[in-house]
Amino acid sequence: MAVVETKALRKEFGATAAVDGIDLVTGEGEYLVLLGPSGCGKTTLLRLIAGLEHPSDGDIIIGGQVVTHLPPRARQIAMVFQSYALYPHKTVFANIAFPLAAAGVPREQRPEKVRWAAGLLGIDRLLDRKPRQLSGGERQRVALARALVREPQVFLLDEPLSNLDAKLRSSARDELKEFQQRVGITTIYVTHDQVEAMGLGDRIAVLNEGRIQQIGTPDEVYHQPANTFVATFVGSPPMNLLTRDDRLLGFRPEEFLPASVMGERSGQAIFDFSVTRVENLGSDRYVYGHLPEVDPEAKVIAKLPSTVTTPVTVGDQLPFAVNGGDLRSYDRQTGVRIASGGAAVKP
Amino acid sequence: MAAVRTRTVRGRVAVYLLALAFAVFAGFPFLWAALTMFRQDSDLYVTTHNPFVLAKPATVSHITDLLRNTPYLQFILNNIVIGLATVVITLALSLPAAYALARLAGRWGERVGIGIFVTYLVPPTLLFLPLSRLITTIGLQDSIWSLIVVYPGFTIPLSTWLLMGFFRSIPRDIEEQAQVDGYSRMGAVVRTVFPLALPGIFTVIVFTFTLTMQDFIYALAFISSSSSMTVSVGVPTVLIRGDVFYWQSLMASAIIVAVPVALLYNLFLGRFIRGFTMGAVKG
Amino acid sequence: MTVTEGSAREVTAAPRRARYLLDRERLLGPALVTPAVVYLVLVVAYPLVLAFLYAFSDVTTGSQSLHFVGFQTFIAAVKDPVFLTSLSNTVIFTAASQFLVVVLSTVLAFVLTANFRGRWFVRFLVLMPWTTPVALSSVIWLWMLDSIFSPFDWFAQVLGIVPPGGHIVFLGQSGLAMGSVIALQTWRIMPLATVILMAGLSAIPSEVSDAAEVDGAGFWRRLFGITLPLLSPVMTVALLFGIVFTFTDMAVVYVLTGGGPGNATQVLSSWAFYKGINGGDLGVGAADALFMFPVLLGLAAIMLRLASRAEVG
Numbered sequence: 001m002a003v004v005e006t007k008a009l010r011k012e013f014g015a016t017a018a019v020d021g022i023d024l025v026t027g028e029g030e031y032l033v034l035l036g037p038s039g040c041g042k043t044t045l046l047r048l049i050a051g052l053e054h055p056s057d058g059d060i061i062i063g064g065q066v067v068t069h070l071p072p073r074a075r076q077i078a079m080v081f082q083s084y085a086l087y088p089h090k091t092v093f094a095n096i097a098f099p100l101a102a103a104g105v106p107r108e109q110r111p112e113k114v115r116w117a118a119g120l121l122g123i124d125r126l127l128d129r130k131p132r133q134l135s136g137g138e139r140q141r142v143a144l145a146r147a148l149v150r151e152p153q154v155f156l157l158d159e160p161l162s163n164l165d166a167k168l169r170s171s172a173r174d175e176l177k178e179f180q181q182r183v184g185i186t187t188i189y190v191t192h193d194q195v196e197a198m199g200l201g202d203r204i205a206v207l208n209e210g211r212i213q214q215i216g217t218p219d220e221v222y223h224q225p226a227n228t229f230v231a232t233f234v235g236s237p238p239m240n241l242l243t244r245d246d247r248l249l250g251f252r253p254e255e256f257l258p259a260s261v262m263g264e265r266s267g268q269a270i271f272d273f274s275v276t277r278v279e280n281l282g283s284d285r286y287v288y289g290h291l292p293e294v295d296p297e298a299k300v301i302a303k304l305p306s307t308v309t310t311p312v313t314v315g316d317q318l319p320f321a322v323n324g325g326d327l328r329s330y331d332r333q334t335g336v337r338i339a340s341g342g343a344a345v346k347p
Numbered sequence: 348m349a350a351v352r353t354r355t356v357r358g359r360v361a362v363y364l365l366a367l368a369f370a371v372f373a374g375f376p377f378l379w380a381a382l383t384m385f386r387q388d389s390d391l392y393v394t395t396h397n398p399f400v401l402a403k404p405a406t407v408s409h410i411t412d413l414l415r416n417t418p419y420l421q422f423i424l425n426n427i428v429i430g431l432a433t434v435v436i437t438l439a440l441s442l443p444a445a446y447a448l449a450r451l452a453g454r455w456g457e458r459v460g461i462g463i464f465v466t467y468l469v470p471p472t473l474l475f476l477p478l479s480r481l482i483t484t485i486g487l488q489d490s491i492w493s494l495i496v497v498y499p500g501f502t503i504p505l506s507t508w509l510l511m512g513f514f515r516s517i518p519r520d521i522e523e524q525a526q527v528d529g530y531s532r533m534g535a536v537v538r539t540v541f542p543l544a545l546p547g548i549f550t551v552i553v554f555t556f557t558l559t560m561q562d563f564i565y566a567l568a569f570i571s572s573s574s575s576m577t578v579s580v581g582v583p584t585v586l587i588r589g590d591v592f593y594w595q596s597l598m599a600s601a602i603i604v605a606v607p608v609a610l611l612y613n614l615f616l617g618r619f620i621r622g623f624t625m626g627a628v629k630g
Numbered sequence: 631m632t633v634t635e636g637s638a639r640e641v642t643a644a645p646r647r648a649r650y651l652l653d654r655e656r657l658l659g660p661a662l663v664t665p666a667v668v669y670l671v672l673v674v675a676y677p678l679v680l681a682f683l684y685a686f687s688d689v690t691t692g693s694q695s696l697h698f699v700g701f702q703t704f705i706a707a708v709k710d711p712v713f714l715t716s717l718s719n720t721v722i723f724t725a726a727s728q729f730l731v732v733v734l735s736t737v738l739a740f741v742l743t744a745n746f747r748g749r750w751f752v753r754f755l756v757l758m759p760w761t762t763p764v765a766l767s768s769v770i771w772l773w774m775l776d777s778i779f780s781p782f783d784w785f786a787q788v789l790g791i792v793p794p795g796g797h798i799v800f801l802g803q804s805g806l807a808m809g810s811v812i813a814l815q816t817w818r819i820m821p822l823a824t825v826i827l828m829a830g831l832s833a834i835p836s837e838v839s840d841a842a843e844v845d846g847a848g849f850w851r852r853l854f855g856i857t858l859p860l861l862s863p864v865m866t867v868a869l870l871f872g873i874v875f876t877f878t879d880m881a882v883v884y885v886l887t888g889g890g891p892g893n894a895t896q897v898l899s900s901w902a903f904y905k906g907i908n909g910g911d912l913g914v915g916a917a918d919a920l921f922m923f924p925v926l927l928g929l930a931a932i933m934l935r936l937a938s939r940a941e942v943g
Contacts, residue, residue, distance in 0.1 A: 050527060051526075051527075052523050052526070052527070071526065071531065071532070072523075072526045072527045073526060073527070073528075073529045073530060073531065077527065078527065078528075079523075079524070079527040081520045081523070081524060082520075083518065083520050085518070085520035085521050085523070085524035087521060087524075087525075087539060088521075088543065089542050089543060098525070098528050098529075099528040099529050101529075102525075102528055102529025102530050102534075103529050146528070150528075150529070156527075358849075359746070362741055362744045362746055363746060365737065365738075365741045366741050366742075366746060366748075366749075366752045369734075369737075369738050369741065369752065369756055370751075370752045370755045370756065372817070373755050373756045373757075373758060373759055373817070373820075373821070374755040374756075374758065375774075376759075376767070376770045376771060376774050376817075377755075377758055377770065379770070379773070379774050379781055380770045380773065380774075383773065391779070392779070397784065398781045398784050399781070439665075440665050440666040440669055441666055443662035443663070443665070443666075444662060444663045444665070444666035444667070446662060447658070447659045447660075447661075447662035447663045448663065451658060451659035451662070456659065456663075459663055459667065461934060462667075463666065463667070463670065465930055465934070466670050466674045466675070468874055468926065468929070468930050468933070469674055469678060469926075470874070470877075470878030470899070470922065470926065471878075472878045472879070472880050472898075472899035472902065472903070472919055472922070473678065473681055473878070473919045473920070473922060473923065473926075474674065474677040474678060474681065475903070475906075475907075476681060476684060476902070476906045476907075476912050476915050476916050476919065477676075477677040477678075477680035477681050477684060477912075477916070478673075478677045479906075479907065480680075480689075480691070480912065481677065481680075496673070497673060499669060499673065500669075500670065500673035500674045503666055503669060503670060504670070507666060532658060533658070557761065560763050561763050561764060563763070563764055563765045563880075563881040563884075563885075564880055564881065564899075564903065567884075567903075567907075568903070568907055578763065578765075578766070579763045579764070579765040579766065579881075580765065582765060582766060582769055583765050583768070583769050583885045587769075594773050594779075597769055597773065598769075598770065598773060600766070600769075601762070601766040601767070601769055601770050604762070604763065604766055605758060605761070605762040605763075605766060605767070608761050608762065608763075609754060609757055609758045609761045609762070610754075611761075612757055612761045613750075613753070613754050613757060616757070616825070
């Protein structure tokens with residue numbers, strides 16, 4: 001259980017910087033998610049922390065020890081790859097025991113530790129099988145058991161759920177979170193799926209172009225996005241952004257409801273919403289349209305829960321309202337959040 | 348696969364006819380040699396009757412003659428020793444090189460890989476003269492060691508290229524996982540990559556060994572004593588004495604080697620092609 | 631190793647780098663490749679350089695040292711009447727045999743990709759000419775083409791080409807001898823080309839051929855319009871290999887005809903062998919062999935360009 005810290009970490013591949021100056025500090029026992037689109041540098045960052053890549057600049061500190069130039073085996077970390085990287089020529093038992101053998105743990109002590117780790121993940125009965133005989137979910141558990149058995153300071157997980165069937169993913173996600181809370185080891189988790197990130201993370205670091213765009217709790221990242229990238233990347237459907245004067249106004253689709261439903265409130269902004277399409281998805285209705293008075297080109301989405309029964313049809317022009325507190329301002333050039341007073345908001 | 352689909356009768360007949368034709372074209376010399384092997388002398392040196400029928404009963408006396416009264420078995424033994432020694436040297440040098448080129452190399456790696464491949468194209472018929480003088484200078488002339496030293500010159504490029512292909516087919520993840528699990532880079536490779544590359548390594552062993560049997564010019568140039576000769580040199584030189592050719596034994600000497608080697612190739616052909624094409628495809 | 635908040639932070643220094651040498655990738659890569667490279671330099675590159683030196687010197691098997699003599703050795707080599715014969719023979723030998731190889735191996739590759747009973751046996755037979763060591767298969771052909779006991783004499787008699795008791799002297803007449811050598815080489819190289827082509831054929835997705843069939847193309851049009859063009863890069867590779875192996879081969883000629891009758895079937899490499907080893911004149915032998923080099927260089931350049939194009943593609 002330790003803190004992972006990076007200082008001004010930078011990794012260049014040729015002319016491009018995959019990781020462009022990242023300062024990061026994890027909390028003890030924290031589940032930190034690195035979230036971002038492909039190519040944003042999150043996997044590179046994870047590999048740098050693991051020691052599988054050498055930084056061009058900056059430092060990495062794990063558990064108080066500067067590990068920047070140490071190989072992976074000296075960092076007391078454990079990693080689970082997207083493919084799980086189980087050794088195909090070894091049994092499940094041998095897979096899990098592998099790190100123990102590498103650490104020089106005497107042969108007699110290994111079975112006990114392996115069984116402990118396997119027990120924690122519920123795979124005791126699989127110990128004699130080979131990886132090709134296991135299902136996707138079972139393979140993930142073997143990979144986790146192997147990661148656990150050395151009792152590392154940090155878990156590094158690289159999109160371990162993307163190889164699973166969609167149906168399996170949410171139960172696997174559940175198990176993962178529960179597992180991590182039980183063992184309490186600091187975990188850094190990479191994903192491009194923001195639903196996963198929101199569900200798993202104690203904190204989320206949103207990355208793009210090699211830099212941290214924002215780091216905070218899921219609630220902070222969702223409700224107080226620090227710039228337009230975070231605002232549109234997190235949340236589905238993405239935040240509405242309108243150009244007004246010299247700034248961008250943002251509000252989330254679920255914060256945009258018919259004025260009659262919202263009720264009167266001071267500071268509310270009311271817009272005429274011209275409806276072009278309505279999607280009824282059962283639990284929600286997505287209403288697509290635009291606001292001709294404010295920004296006729298911007299496409300706006302409103303998300304009405306099924307409890308809102310106001311009839312909405314294509315061609316309507318209805319007043320929709322957003323609470324003042326939900327209106328966020330962003331600088332038109334930089335995309336950075338501006339406080340209502342005018343100053344930029346720090347991420 | 349763009350296979351020929353023989354749905355028409357005409358198509359099927361054509362395929363069978365062609366297959367037969369090629370089989371005869373390829374196999375006839377061997378058939379003739381096999382027939383000759385068992386022929387008695389009085390049957391052999393008669394030209395009036397159908398040569399495809401044995402007029403006198405078959406005999407193995409020429410084969411036993413070959414094995415007992417000629418240095419043939421010594422030739423085979425020499426080939427085995429030379430082959431195995433060459434395999435050892437080749438593997439020792441090409442395994443690490445192939446791994447490095449498959450995993451660790453960047454731009455320089457591609458150039459070195461091409462350089463190694465190009466040496467395979469330098470023909471022995473160009474190098475045999477300087478090499479024979481060099482061999483004499485270091486005192487290895489007329490010894491099987493001269494061949495053991497020289498053969499890796501062409502087995503290393505081929506085996507490096509094949510092994511590169513096999514290594515590339517092993518996912519990188521596994522090596523990195525082993526590093527994270529606690530081994531050094533080389534330790535990870537030895538414990539994960541090499542075991543998984545074993546089928547490829549066997550293939551390379553078979554092909555390196557059979558390649559050493561193919562050489563003619565080096566063995567002819569470097570070795571003069573029959574006790575040190577290989578089969579390729581010994582058979583056309585020692586066994587063909589003056590004008591009296593012991594044809595039955597000669598044919599036996601060729602068939603005895605040809606059939607096992609062909610069997611080996613057939614067993615490993617699939618793997619060889621896979622390694623060949625993987626070496627050509629960017630990993 | 632304690633971590634304290636604030637500015638004062640006790641941090642342990644990283645261990646000495648030497649301990650982690652086995653992980654230094656930048657060193658590891660070259661270190662692993664160097665032994666193989668060194669070996670190849672000693673056993674291939676160095677003798678190659680020597681071959682050039684010999685050709686410009688007057689060295690013989692008896693001489694102690696090299697004396698540079700400019701182009702004298704080359705001129706002596708070229709002036710030899712056999713030289714021109716061997717040069718033209720090499721070209722004829724290569725061109726004729728490889729042309730036949732391309733045609734035959736293409737047909738055979740298609741035949742072997744069709745499914746028929748006994749395919750494995752045909753494949754086994756068809757591989758044998760290539761897998762059998764060249765000296766041994768040459769000995770087999772030597773017997774098969776014997777001037778007195780060849781089975782082809784019997785065929786020829788039965789067919790009436792030759793009177794009863796007549797013989798075809800395959801290896802004693804210069805035309806027939808050249809034909810025999812070409813035939814043997816074709817027979818020998820065909821399996822290699824076939825295997826390469828089969829690998830190429832299996833890489834062509836069947837959808838392409840299927841689409842053509844749906845479009846109405848018949849067998850021959852599909853073959854010549856689609857399959858063969860798609861196969862041509864692989865054919866080029868097979869052809870290049872065949873040319874390299876044939877152009878530089880000496881075993882076939884040496885064992886089958888000994889270069890004869892007279893010197894009618896000498897090729898550059900077998901002639902270089904006679905001059906250099908039997909004759910002891912290393913300089914002339916090397917010079918003779920070096921005439922193969924420009925062609926080889928050209929072939930190597932073509933192959934490299936093909937290889938780099940394949941990598942990029």
